[in-house]
Amino acid sequence: MQKLYSLFKLGIAWATLYALRAYLDPGSGSLIVQLLIAIIAGILATVRLWKARLLSLFGIKQESEDEEFDKPESTE
Numbered sequence: 001m002q003k004l005y006s007l008f009k010l011g012i013a014w015a016t017l018y019a020l021r022a023y024l025d026p027g028s029g030s031l032i033v034q035l036l037i038a039i040i041a042g043i044l045a046t047v048r049l050w051k052a053r054l055l056s057l058f059g060i061k062q063e064s065e066d067e068e069f070d071k072p073e074s075t076e
Contacts, residue, residue, distance in 0.1 A: 055061075
């Protein structure tokens with residue numbers, strides 16, 4: 001167990017030293033930001049899709065955005 005713990009500490013130390021030699025230029029930062037935005041957009045789209053499928057499974061009709069705009073406004 002002691003050897004495994006020592007090997008783990010050595011691996012952590014090596015990974016830390018390796019990471020210190022990393023260089024991020026503005027292009028890399030921009031790529032990371034784009035990646036995070038794409039992940040968030042993908043998660044939101046997936047949640048919306050599964051929400052619609054789950055509601056239709058239970059027979060709950062969700063009012064779509066198109067129907068909302070097609071409603072005539074009352075003029076008084």
